[in-house]
Amino acid sequence: MSAGPVVCIVLGTRPELVKLAPVIRACERRGVDYSLVHTGQHYSRALDGVFFDDLSIPEPDHHLGVGSGSHAEQTGEMIEAVEAVVADEDPEIVVVQGDTNSSLAGGVVASKLPTTLAHVEAGLRSYDREMPEEVNRVLVDHVADSLLAPTERARENLRAEGLPDERIVVTGNTVVDAVREHARVAADRSTVLDDVGVEAGEFLLLTAHRQENVDDPDRFGRLLEGVARYADRVGLPVVYPVHPRAAERIESSGVDVPDAIRTVEPLRYLDFLRLEDDAALVFTDSGGVQEEACVLGTPCVTLRDSTERPETVTVGANRVAGVDPESVVAAAEAMCDRPGDWENPFGDGDAADRVLDALVGSRSESDREVTT
Numbered sequence: 607m608s609a610g611p612v613v614c615i616v617l618g619t620r621p622e623l624v625k626l627a628p629v630i631r632a633c634e635r636r637g638v639d640y641s642l643v644h645t646g647q648h649y650s651r652a653l654d655g656v657f658f659d660d661l662s663i664p665e666p667d668h669h670l671g672v673g674s675g676s677h678a679e680q681t682g683e684m685i686e687a688v689e690a691v692v693a694d695e696d697p698e699i700v701v702v703q704g705d706t707n708s709s710l711a712g713g714v715v716a717s718k719l720p721t722t723l724a725h726v727e728a729g730l731r732s733y734d735r736e737m738p739e740e741v742n743r744v745l746v747d748h749v750a751d752s753l754l755a756p757t758e759r760a761r762e763n764l765r766a767e768g769l770p771d772e773r774i775v776v777t778g779n780t781v782v783d784a785v786r787e788h789a790r791v792a793a794d795r796s797t798v799l800d801d802v803g804v805e806a807g808e809f810l811l812l813t814a815h816r817q818e819n820v821d822d823p824d825r826f827g828r829l830l831e832g833v834a835r836y837a838d839r840v841g842l843p844v845v846y847p848v849h850p851r852a853a854e855r856i857e858s859s860g861v862d863v864p865d866a867i868r869t870v871e872p873l874r875y876l877d878f879l880r881l882e883d884d885a886a887l888v889f890t891d892s893g894g895v896q897e898e899a900c901v902l903g904t905p906c907v908t909l910r911d912s913t914e915r916p917e918t919v920t921v922g923a924n925r926v927a928g929v930d931p932e933s934v935v936a937a938a939e940a941m942c943d944r945p946g947d948w949e950n951p952f953g954d955g956d957a958a959d960r961v962l963d964a965l966v967g968s969r970s971e972s973d974r975e976v977t978t
């Protein structure tokens with residue numbers, strides 16, 4: 607038996623903080639001994655520190671401070687640093703979430719140490735290997751011992767790749783737990799509508815940060831043009847909280863942001879949730895935002911050529927438009943009047959408990975003291 611904590615949670619980016627916060631809280635509620643390892647992939651306060659505040663996440667036990675770099679530099683440094691911590695802590699289970707380089711690093715390390723590797727949000731597939739995230743999620747799924755799939759469709763994707771049924775448990779997506787826990791607080795406390803000068807139901811929300819969109823100035827320009835064209839047509843402003851990767855590309859490549867689009871700094875979770883809830887329509891290339899819009903009943907247009915969240919399209923919450931301006935406008939026109947009463951395909955908000963049920967059953971810190 608391992609000498610360390612039961613669970614070691616490795617994370618490093620904004621979406622991992624959002625989606626692992628419910629798992630961290632469930633560990634605390636159930637008295638499961640855990641440690642938190644932050645790779646430092648995200649480090650700007652707007653992508654990192656504010657999420658600790660809004661989601662009540664405790665300070666990490668280990669902060670590795672890796673920061674930015676090429677994929678190989680960043681992932682390589684994280685692998686080395688995570689290995690040192692995990693080898694020393696000797697946890698029973700290492701938990702990673704999603705598809706970032708931090709997840710990959712945690713996955714590679716745990717798969718070669720005598721610990722169980724659990725992948726939360728396993729089985730998503732865009733079937734586009736040009737996306738670094740697709741490579742990461744496939745690799746982590748194939749080395750994980752425990753695959754926590756958010757939906758039946760994700761389970762089927764894993765089965766189709768030959769991964770054995772005994773490793774897979776369908777838990778729902780922890781994004782629902784986070785939305786359920788915070789949407790009311792966001793509605794009560796956030797002043798973001800006044801802060802950015804928009805009225806509920808009378809604005810459009812945009813996020814665009816994905817490498818394949820913003821690192822190609824021509825593609826990024828067309829994406830912005832399509833959103834602005836629709837905004838001009840319906841006479842609504844667009845609020846665009848700009849991720850640092852996109853901000854750098856706007857700065858360095860001179861991509862023109864049309865007047866209809868109001869750029870703001872990345873928003874804290876509660877403010878962003880409020881905007882997602884109150885927007886007439888969301889345009890996004892984010893994975894988490896496609897899910898949250900679906901859960902909140904806000905129609906979504908995805909500015910990508912594919913999605914690993916096809917459940918959102920099937921229930922009628924989302925349309926995949928690419929970035930061609932005419933397709934973006936056509937998709938927005940098709941989505942804008944949807945009533946938002948579609949079925950939520952991501953579960954009932956108890957995913958974090960199901961993750962812990964699958965990993966540790968009813969064991970708690972006090973049980974452990976008896977057994978070790």
Ligand code: UD1
Nearest residue numbers: 619620621647648649650653674706707708738739850851
């Ligand atoms: C990463 C994930 C992506 C996820 C996104 C969430 C990978 C391969 N990509 O992309 O799947 O959707 O996080 O937001 O893991 N930067 C800052 N401050 C920060 C972090 C980054 O200014 O705190 C800037 C740096 O210039 C950096 C660039 O953003 O080079 C990209 O950061 P990086 O972590 O490499 O990838 P993301 O685009 O954030």
Ligand code: UDP
Nearest residue numbers: 620621624847872873874875878892893894
């Ligand atoms: N988000 C936020 N503020 C913003 C933009 C996004 O709090 O300005 C949150 C959003 O609610 C979601 C998460 O960030 O929970 C999604 O992260 P991101 O789009 O960076 O990554 P992805 O989900 O695409 O991997």
